[in-house]
Amino acid sequence: MADQKRQVKRTTRAERREAEAAAARARAEQAAKERKQQTIIGCIVVALIVVLVAIAGFFVWRAIQPSGDDQSSAQSVDEAYTAMQQVELKPAKANDKAGFVISKNGYDDKVKDAPTVAIYMEPLCPGCASINRQLDPTLIKLMQAGQLNIELHFLNFQNNKSSDDYSNRAFNGAIYIAEHDDDPEHLLEYIANIYAEDFQPGELSNYTPTDNTKLEEQAVKAGVSEEVAAQAFSGDNEYVEWLTASNNYTIRRPELFNSSGNFSSPTLTINDQYWKTTDVSLADMTLVDGFLKSIGLDADQVGKEGAMPSIGADGKPISLTE
Structure with a gap:
């Protein structure tokens, strides 16, 4: 057991x-x-x-990255110019450097002996909008009085900062308006409308989608006929190839480079001479006062026919810092 x-x-x-x-x-x-x-x-x-x-x-x-088809930094300015000239559909009113010249006489008819200010702009550029809001009302008064010629250059290198090809659409429409509306003040007013603080979209993550209907409304508000405005923003975008090619040419032009050796927007020239907007701050002046001094015109002469800027059509801008 x-x-x-x-x-x-x-x-x-x-x-x-x-x-x-x-x-x-x-x-x-x-x-x-x-x-x-x-x-x-x-x-x-x-x-x-x-x-x-x-x-x-x-x-x-x-x-x-630039939004143009040719993003190669190795492309020369001459190659870019040739590529621009080879685009099949080019705006008839643009000059050989892709500028649209406006005077009191209309398109492409400069006032003799008047200086020419060229403005290089991109529709999403906040600095371009700031320049437009501050300076353009004075420029337009000068242009209307025959005291100034204005040359507009449209760029699209920030198109990729939108989600819906905003730069291409906004400035394709501007080119269409220039080609099909004989009153250049309608174009200038359209540009002012899309640069308005309550309209201009932001950039990148701050971008607000903006469809063609909204752009068309700004054109009509500027005085463009409903028929022309509708076609300008129909979605055909027939001038985008030229817009991109002219953008690629413009951003490679060394005479437009800033002190850092690059192109940036906004860029302004007076009689083809680079105008340093930074000198306005250094001189402790407003943008309008600085511009008037640069062309040699007193503020009380703005809008007075016959009172011509002292630099004329060929003179260099007067220095603000010397």
């Missing part, structure tokens, strides 16, 4: 050890399984992070 009891005890202890060993194996297997799952999850997380970083990097890269 005693031997049988001892045998039962030994069997019970063996079974208990076997059960404990089995439990330990099960725990080890479960731990290994959990480690494998955590490794897989970790790999997935790392992969997602890599993808997200790549996507973010792409959009940052895209935001700083």
Whole structure:
């Protein structure tokens, strides 16, 4: 009887050890399984992070690239000029440097002996909007009185800072208006409308989608006929190829480079001479006063026919800092 009891005890202890060993194996297997799952999850997380970083990097890269078809920085200004001339559909009113000249006589008919201010602008550019709001009312008064010629240059290099090709659409429409509306003041008013503080969209993450209907409304408000405005923003965008080619040419013109050796907007020239808007601040002047001094005209002469700027049609801008 005693031997049988001892045998039962030994069997019970063996079974208990076997059960404990089995439990330990099960725990080890479960731990290994959990480690494998955590490794897989970790790999997935790392992969997602890599993808997200790549996507973010792409959009940052895209935001700083020119929007033109030819993004090669190696393209020379002469090659860009040739490419612009080879575009099949070119606006008839643009000159050989892609400018639209406006005077009191209309398009492409400069007033003799009057200086010419050229304005290089991009529709999403906040600085261009600021220049327009401050300076253009005075420029228009001077132009209407025959004291100044205005030359407009349209750019689209910030088109990729919008989500819906805003720069292409806004300035394709401007070119169409110039070609099909004989009153240049309608074009100037349209530009003022799209640069207005309560209209101009932001850039990149601050951009507000702006459809053609809204642009068409600004054109009609500027005096453009409903028929011309509707066609300007019909979606055909027939001048975008030329707009892009002229943009690529303009941004490579060394005479338009700033002190850092690059092109930036807004850029203004007076009688083809680069005008440093930064000198206005250095001289502690308003933009209007600085411009008037640069062309040699007193403020009380603005809008008076016959009172001509002293630099004439060929003189250099008068320095504001000397």
